[in-house]
Amino acid sequence: MIKVLVVEDSVTVCKVLFHLFQQEAGIEVEFAKDFKTAKALMGKNDYFAALCDRCLPDAPNGEVIEWALAKGIPAIVLTARMDEDERTRLQGLGVVDYVLKENRFSYQYAVGLVKRLQRNGDYRVLVVDDSQVARKQVKDLLERHQFQVAEADSAEAAMIQLATGEFKLMITDYEMPVINGVELICKVREQVDRDELIIVGLSGREEVSARFIKYGANDFLRKPFFAEEFYCRINNLIQAQELNQKLWQRAHLDYLTGVANRRYLMTQLQDHWSQSVASGQPLCLAMLDVDMFKQVNDQHGHQAGDRVLQFLARELSQSLERFVVGRVGGEEFAVVMPGLNGEQAWRLIEAVRRKVTGQPLQLEALSLGVSFSAGICQGRGDDTIDTMLRRADEVMYQAKEAGRNLVLLEEESV
Known part of the structure; x- marks a missing residue:
């Protein structure tokens, strides 16, 4: 507040x-x-x-x-x-x-x-200029609008800053020794695209504006500029990026839990499976189903059921942040785990199961125990994403039939 x-x-x-x-x-x-x-x-x-x-x-x-x-x-x-x-x-x-x-x-x-x-208070901005006076002018303007500001006096220093920190915006001058602003943008855009980092070019030379835009800048300001124009350009760029991020989230994330929705999950599974086949690295898929979920809805209402799904999604996301967590539908979730073999994946999901069952969900005066059953399979050479989903799903249902609150690896289910 x-x-x-x-x-x-x-x-x-x-x-x-x-x-x-x-x-x-x-x-x-x-x-x-x-x-x-x-x-x-x-x-x-x-x-x-x-x-x-x-x-x-x-x-x-x-x-x-x-x-x-x-x-x-x-x-x-x-x-x-x-x-x-x-x-x-x-x-x-x-x-x-x-x-x-x-x-x-x-x-x-x-x-x-x-x-x-x-919102600006959450955003870091990198100002790149070999002139300390020019950097201070831009920094002062940004700090008036509550941005967190870092400085770099060369393109080389800027690349180091970008590699070690997360920035929303980079503002760079054109005329700098060794590497100029346009060359800096070329290097940055090899690693970071427009959706991740906004870049604004500055110069007293109008003829370089097109070069800035063509090589990856989101916008260009000619020096000297009015503070009002500076703020309007910066705010419009950030608002446009925020809107794009919201649209991306609506298209790719589950509206209730915030994890990947089914369509995005399938895309990620396909991409990781293709990479696994090409590299020879293992890929595991876990399917999870909340135990006794219908009973939760029937006894405590759908709002309580939603809270259970949000609770589990949060625990999965926090514990498995390296991997892709998605909601398949209803009370069913999936985790795509590239780089792990079956035994490693089992240990990881089992650790999450223990954590979830060890901390009941508090719903006002109600303390509700939450558990899940999970099945894990490791991709094989003849697999498709459909066969992997089917195999993991079959193992998950065997875990439920074996008494619930259980994580099974495919080999263990034979």
Whole structure:
């Protein structure tokens, strides 16, 4: 939960913002109608951000904005008018952005900015430039929007940073010694695609913009640039990537448990089986079925059944993060385990079974024991993914017939 302060003397504007913030989970909003009240609230509360009216009865020149910034609170300015001099002054102060009080969309944009700042705190950005002054300028802009920022003074240093850390965005200048920005992007794109890392190129030379884009940059900014344009480009790129990730998740992940859905699981199994055949490395498949699941639904309701599935999916994902975990359907899951032989796979799934049965699921006042039965098979030269699924499924049902809460390897079932 984050806390946001709105400093605004217009009752109408406050009502609109209150309504919009009420629709956002995880945000608590407080209001101050004047500078005096705002100072008192800032003195006793920690605010994630403040939306500040530029002209208040007791602070007609934006004093509340400077006060919030001095307290280390990111400030979004609400204003009825804006000219070039005032825009320059506000950018110089270090505000997040300004919003003209024109219509409902303006206030939706302001609330969206707060949500954007909240998400940005999880993202790391790499700034690459051989000029320390230029790096600091970009870094300062990014930190205003709550990004975590790392720096590299050369393409070589950037490659080391990228290899040792996870980044959402890389911003690189063109003109650098030894390896320029376009050459750096070529090297990066050999390892990381556009869906994983956003890259923005910078240069004072307009003619290199096409080279940046052609060789893998998501966008290009010509120097010098306005801070507003910088933020609009960066935010739009990140929002587009977030949307693509959501679409990917909807297409590939199970809506209830968050593990791979059946279609994506089958694709992964086929890919890993093809690699196994080509490399000669083993591949094992485990099929798991929740014990007495119908009884859970009948006695405690489908909501309890959903919680059981989510619990097991979470335990499988955490314990088997190296491998592909998917929901086949209903209460049935599968795990694709490349690189493991049958005995190794059995030991791993057995360890998960022991862990699951050793920690009952707490459902309000109810403590519910959860267990599963599993069958494991190792791929053979004449297999297809269909025959592997059938073999693992047969072993799983033999485990259930043998008393449930049991993991069997195919050879053990003969």
